[in-house]
Amino acid sequence: MDLSRRGFFKIMGATGAGLAATGRSAAAWESRAPEDAYGCLVDLTRCIGCRKCEQACQTVNGLPQPEQSFDDLTILDRKRRPDEKSFTVVNRYYSGKIDERDQLIPTFVKIQCMHCQDPACASACIVGALTKKENGAVHYDASKCIGCRYCMVACPFEIPAYEYHNPITPRVMKCTFCYERVAEEGKLPGCAQICPVEAITFGKRADLLALGHQRIKDNPGRYLDHIYGEKEVGGTSWMYLSDQPFEDLGFIQVPEKPLPQLAETIQHSLFSYLWSPIVLFGMLSGVMWGFRDKGDRHIDREGENP
């Protein structure tokens, strides 16, 4: 072993110094949330569970007809999740509160892609098939998708679904925020347009936040002082107002920091200016240099004893 103790420390010291220097110079993580994004504010105290949003979603997006009719409300007896055939579903929860006639008061919760301001799915996507658009939509481009399904693992809300039944041209399926419709001036997402009680309010995200806080202020007895999606995972385009604790309504508890922050900070500090491969291969070449054949080893080609 020719790599001396001193030589080893030299190499390691150089590596450490390099790491420290680049670590400091790596730029701090910055949110790429669009400034003027659209959003939707869902007021759970208004929702009547009519499932018209599901129906409109199916029509607008050309999704397959469900086995059970949209008029059939018995489907609310079980909890559902959005899947590759439905971008949005409504679930019913009972908090145990009863009205004057001893009837349980239901709370209906519409689930769909939250269209995060800093989406983890788009950060995880290695080919850029998922992107956050300026109008707020987290947009999926099937032509770029390679089907790795990292987005499904990354999503904190467990939303993206996959067309496993379609082996030739499978797609990741999730709410599109009616991207094409919203991009056209004056058009609304299908669900927001059809909602009979305006449980879904469509507008600019900043305006919706102001509106949500105003509603809470005007009627503090009706709402919890919390807009789900204002701060969750750094903010989402879809936000919720409720009179029941969100954790009782199937909402997933998520951190307030944008999820891509940690992963991207690690990744970007590791790979900025490709310093880490350079250091790695530098180290390897150092080791190889240390072990190099200095010509003092006699190789006996004829197999004779020295």
Added chain:
Amino acid sequence: MSKKSFIVLLLFLVMGLSGGLVALHPESPGSPAAHAAAAAAPPAPETPASTWTAPDQVAALERAKETVPFVDAVMDECKLCRQMRLRETGLGTKDIKHSYFVLNSPIINAVEDHYGPVRFMHSKHAAQIQDCAMCHHFRPLGADASETTRCSACHQEAFRKDHPERIGLKAAYHQQCMECHRDMNQGPVDCIGCHNKNVPEHKDKIQLAANPTPFEVTEECLRCHKAAGQDMLKTAHWLLKGPSPFTLGHRKEVEIGKATIATNNF
């Protein structure tokens, strides 16, 4: 006698009759009968006798087409203040101008039209509630503005940028009607309780030969409405027997139908 003179004679007869009624009951206001006669008069000359339409329905349909200018600002007052003020001014059910509405606003229909219009009995609702402020919850700002106004004056398109807090007409109708029906435990809270579903024209959908047999007609219906056919097989009508769910003490007994009491029961 010409058609025109006949109608004039008819009109005189109606007016004379209503005048007589008013004379018999001097305390009753003469306006409803006169109003009915006035409403009946305009459609009479054009419409042929075979297609009679209810004059109040025609008037309500015409009224439904109107849109009114948007009310930008409303008077800010609490519900109780408003109720007291309305009582003081003496405004009540007697001041109702239109007793019947067809809620078929072009504001909503411009965006979507999935259900038939709702027929709203204004006077009946008012007579039961006896409180205008229940639905007419605000009034337009300004001293000379009307104390009550139609819903579509303040509630028009949804998600207005200048008034984000103001809900659209469709949501205003649904929230107002359904919340009250639920609170009062009266009136429908489902879709088809108020709306007729827009049934598509079946003329082109039905494929039947000339002079079909009854079996062919049933088969043609079942081509699309399979579930309805399956449901039919479970009815008392088909089974010739059924429970008596509404008869106290006999709920589990099979009493309806001749299935159990007749021998030749097909």
